[in-house]
Amino acid sequence: MSTDKTPLVLDVDGTFLKTDMLFECFWAGLGKDPLGVIKTSIRHFREPAVLKAKLAEIATVNTGLMPVVPEVKAKAEAAMAEGREVILASASDQSQVKQLAADHGFSETVFASDGQTNLKGKAKAAALVEAYGASGFDYAGNEPTDMPIWNEARAAIVVGDAASAKTLTTAGKPVEEIEQDWTPRALIKALRPHQYVKNVLLFLPALAAHAFDLGTLALVLLGIAAFSMAASSIYIINDLLDLEADRLHPKKCRRPFAAGTVPIRIGMITYAVLTVVSLSIAASLGPAFLGVILVYIVLSLAYSLKLKRMRWVDIAVLATLYTLRVVAGAAASGVDASVFMLIFIFPVFIALGCVKRMTELALATTDDRLPGRGYGRPDMGDLLNVAGLGTVGALLIFFMYSFSEQAVTLYPTRWILWLALVPLAAWLLRMVRLGYQGKQDYDPIVFAMRDKKGLGLIMITLGLMFYAAGLYAQWFG
Template sequence: MGSQKPLVLDVDGTFLRTDLFLESVWAGLGRDPRATLAALVRTRARPAAFRQAITRLAPPRVDLLPLRAEIAERALAAREAGRQVVLVSDADGDLVAALSDHYGFSGGLGTEGQSRLTGEDRAEALKSAFGLRGYDYAGDSGQDRAAWKAADRAVVVGEHPRIADDLRAAGRRVDAVPGGWRWRDLARALRPHQWVKNVLLVLPVLAAHDFTLPTLVLVLAGMAAFSAAASSIYIVNDLLDLEADRLHPTKCRRPFAAGAVPIRAGMAAGGALGLVALAIGTVLGPAFLGVLVLYMALSLAYSLRLKRMRWIDVATLAALYTIRVVAGAAATGVAASILMLVFVFPVFLALGCVKRMTELALSRTDERLPGRGYGRADRGDLLNVAAIGVVGALVVFFAYSFTEQARMLYPTRWMLWVALIPLAAWLVRMVVLGYRGKQDYDPIVFALRDRAGLGLVFFTLSFMFYGAGLWQRWFGF
């Protein structure tokens, strides 16, 4: 840059591709949600005190925070050239100092006492420390306007052409640096590929052989509500798991962990999607709305606590999948038999174990999975529980064939026993592939892409439809 004046860098969105204060908040919610909420209530009228309290409670690991490459390169080059490099943020001062120390910079300025270091207060603090036009300043938002005006050179991150023109008109030298974020990265954070899980809402319709247009419209609306709710919870889960994701070999590329999407944008999107889900649920009726709220509450509990508890987490995963089946019945008014729910739960319990076995098989170390309670030594136990789930599901399916409902729906009842063969093969295949680490991290998503597995599912359904007389009714054979 040519100048030897101190280089002052806004931390949030400029030096880092994330917000230091919000990182602390979500780290606190992830590690100790009760203490975090208590600190918020206790300091609700004192924002600076809350920043200090949350930093003491759950300081984020500064070595894992994502950097904005262009600004980081400038900062490191300035440091090597002997210039002072100072970080500034409205996060707690101790946290800013820790970040500065990690990168070997000259110091850090953050919120202290009762005032936040933003806007005019930030500009006054910088003028007091370095003098008017005694420093160069890099920032990324309109809140940095006062600090830019008091600086000698303004480094403007992101698309702010009007601010840049005003600064040039005021005689400031301006450097523009690309910034911002892309909507497609936010869309990626919604994990639309996971929406395929909501095909489980169709199971009660399949079991009841009710394929009328009104029923299908209702189940599609239910799937839309669950997709919006799931994406909302995925965002919350990713924000709670920022540190664990950054330590993961592939999850480190998730939008919030990588800093591709601001935390604030994620919070807004998550809240909006949750409201959309509840609105659709309200239209579909109180029964469906109740199931949807249960799903969202259990998903939130899973994200906050349950996923860190061994065995509780796989049982919760199974429950979340099973709730989708109940939701399909509630949306359409189709009755879901108790035996169906007793059947699907052990299936999903086995798949929950498959998910953890896959993660352990793909892990690069023998340490416990970040944010989970399992290590490689648990693979054998997970395999045993998965086997119990498979056997339990097949026994329940066989028992269902002797019920009155099965006699009514399946005139050729022995075809249900034939359907057990490909069903058993599919379940065993899923468990074996998970144990060997040959799956994706989500077994349901993998199952819907696995051609051989889909073939087994197709044979299972074909035998069941033949036993029900549906092929004969639809195609005349």
């Protein structure tokens, strides 16, 4: 065993952890007590030590699940194997730092903010020098504010801060540099661009009204851009609120914020930028579209904060969010959305909302309720029944629509419209069956856009509807 007993002191946020415990606590608290967290943050914004202590009282975070920097973790384990003490020193609240130290088997001695002193920079340096003396410890940090501590340390371990590492090396300090940074590619993954396929729903009003001119197409595409940015901003919020639940999930644990591949701070900045740009585009499309997208954003935030944890309410909200995309398509293009169409698509989305939950339950490994959700495996039967009711209701409304004044005008050969019910029913039943068997992705709309057999059924349905409308004769003579 090595005779070197110099303690190894680790900063926490961004050094040992790939995340920041203040932000972790903020978002955990926001999911538990939104108003309390907002009031506390505003009241103690200029008192970081008090703010951290108050937020720690509102929400308990699972420090054992937080992602660590593997190279720093390996150095800590090697130091302990040599008989050296590994100590955490952080500006985070002491209650959380102590728990993190216990989770990883580090020393019970920790240095942290205590509700009065924000232990950062010079304050942390002074505390460590008082305990171990100048050059009496090695220190691992990750940002320029750690420079006073590195100056007092025997050796410096610098995580993801090349400029500080260069400065210390020039000053003659022994330095070990560990690369650690996020990439734009990881941030793009957090935006979930694959989910943008849902926004093809904005084309439905124009499709139903047979408005295929370039002007209408351009307006809908602009609306899709605004909705895509708004959706990405909500995905960021949803992921930040679900950090702990995602880390417990077999697949979602790889999401960028849960895995620590993108800092929470970057996510918050990106959310603000996307929201501003989305609303700016929406405003250019007129007050009706702006109103729809504002309702979508507010309802999505309510869903992320509370509604997704409420049984059956969550499915109704999901169906509403999908339906709002169709209403937005009408508002962007200026094409009137048929009341029958809106009544038709809502039960379709109710069925698909049930499919989403059935897929999650079918892929679950236990009968316990899903993390952050109100369902467990015993609810599969009820979800299947509601999905069935949604399917039957949608088909019935489609049939009733064929007798409406609009249908008589748009579809001269209505018996072919009735024939289109067959592939439509086959598609809906296929979606329900695959969801119940757990053979889908976690999002049924995304799955539907990739499912070749399902897409074939949809194309047959649309083909029959176009034929019933006489569009082929109009296009091809």
